[in-house]
Amino acid sequence: MAELDPAEQIKELSSTLESIEAVLDLDAKRTEIEQLREQSADPELWSDQENAQKVTRRLSFLESEITRVEGIRSRIDDIGVLFELAAAEDDAETLAEARRELEALRKDVSELEVRTLLSGPYDEREALVSINAQAGGVDAADWTQMLQRMYLRWAERHGYPTEIYETSYAEEAGIKSTTFVVKAPYAYGLLRGEHGTHRLVRISPFDNQSRRQTSFAGVDVVPVVEQSDHIEIDESELRIDVYRSSGPGGQGVNTTDSAVRITHLPTGIVVSCQNERSQLQNRATAMSVLQAKLLERKRQEEEAELAALRGESAGAWGTQMRNYVLHPYQSVKDVRTGVETGNTSAVLDGEIDEFIDAEIRWLRSRERDQQQAAG
Template sequence: MTTAEEHEVANVTPADLDALEQRLAEVERYLHVDERRGRAEELERLSAESGFWDDAEAARKTMAELSECKSTVSTVDEARTRLSDARAALELAGELSGDDAAELVAEAAASTAALTRSIDAMELSSWFTGEFDHGDAIVTIKPGQGGLEAQDWTFMLFKMYMKYCARRGWKVTINDCPAAEQIGIDRATFTVEGKDAFGMLRAEAGVHRLVRISPTDAKKRRQTTFAMVEVIPVLPDDIDIEVSPDDIRVDVYHASGPGGQGVNTTDSAVRVTHLPTGIVVTCQNERSQIQNKAACMAILKARLYELELEKREEKLDAIRGPKKAAGFGNQIRSYVLYPYQMVKDLRSGVETSNVDSVLEDGDLDPFVVGYHRWATGNAASESEAGDQGHSDVAE
């Protein structure tokens, strides 16, 4: 056991468990667990009826809702069991001494750590109230200010997000990732499939700033570089965006991947340009033009939907956050590799000096959770301020 783990074990107290029980009770209220438990029983009865699968699409939606309800209830029940186990182990440890007591305290600490992680995840999920937060996401990374360095920085971010998605067990489909002429990549677009993918990843939307010694500068001078990350939701099947064939231009070309390697030997890569808006989407992951065009159209429709929301509601924040130039003064997070090492989110204040864990290992959860906690707190403060304003007016 490491020193840090020994310290954690020694500090597990009944008060810690009381605090976790209070958090768990709050999460249960946020997630309406009792309602979901009842809904799951209702859906199970419905799914057992004869003729349930006669309408396959309706049945699929019902089973998806049932799975979601059961998953939430199961997660809460498991958390309750961990809390009970931790309390029992800690109480029994107080009646014993020596190695037996130490073993029980260690067991309580392990249950407490697992319980804390579970509650953190449930709290985070409860913050996702947007229409698409629990669905899949389309992520695009583009170079900003910094020339060649920005293209290399774009590739570094791309690799970081690949590691992050792997850590969370999400499926990633790389739609487009062409190599730049000298270093890095021109851009990257990929689709992420998994629980709460869009809700989690929208924390990453914005300008990312890198400060380091330039690997391309013979004089080894410090360089500041920027890249833009955009995150939009994958639209559900029941949202249909009409795109007229006359409004698009389709070009095909030879596919290539990061590092300049050829993906295949045919002109399978597809570029779709939406003429009325100027939106350009490229895909080259699949082996056929037909598949790549289908992927392009899915991304194009998602972007057109986002654009329509912007026009209708006059605020892009609802989906992607404010649109800003990828340059000085607009960054949401800074990654400093020289003269010191630090990754800091400028919105939430979350920071770490372990830059390798972030860039090399994709350990982004502290930043993602920190952002959503910050955003939720801001929303609550604004709501309270609004309520106070209405009260003042009434008086």
């Protein structure tokens, strides 16, 4: 199939960007930016630190989103001139530069298009991520810590603030579990496809015979609760334990029993927090984590009920969702979307946007098919 003329490709990209701009409703975002700027200029805002941080994060997000769209629009307007210049001067080097920029623009527009698919009821929320070691012993604990680093590096690459609420260290190496929050608008919408079992195959660094080991870790992603959410929790259904926070190898972090573990007896959900110095603060944070997990459970139950009414199976799309193979070859492959790369070190260093974008498209397509079947 013959390649489209550059002018046609530029026209196509421009048209796609117009559709994206319409869906994102940039005028509404500019209006919201002005309102948020007024709020952030009010000295009284900082009397409520949590709300002030929420306002400034939202403002920063909207400003960067507008800048991103306007930057792509400007590049699309400029690239035609670059192709004309290359043709006028018969300059192979300028032509090659123009083609590279066109390819980069195509990628950037595609990534921006994914943002328009984040339209779920909780997609705009911040994300609460929990990772738990599963089968594989010490290798699974090490793998859990590798995954924690991967997500924290991904957030860092995007400038998303994170806060670790709890880390339970394993005896020999790695961690048994961890919970952290990604404090950015749409973090839940971006990360919800990461929910499921992540499988690692490698030569175990903990095996003195250097045998190949398969280990598993489970990733759970839920939206952070907001004041508008109604989650009733009966205090009599909670078991609350306090204990001393610990670091690697059992070393005490705090000298007092300030860490808090809450067990929700009806569901068996267990949450912990140890990042704060105060037991009261840890308890408040642990309760917010519990509320988030109960909110997600409620959403899943409602989804299962609707599926049953439609005569569908309500099986979770979680379970095993990605394989990371470091031996005998290098590969990371998503089981559902088929996205694959041999650059395992980049993935483990947080370069997972290609997987995340494909997951968003896959989930949206799946939801669309369900809606059509219901209709």
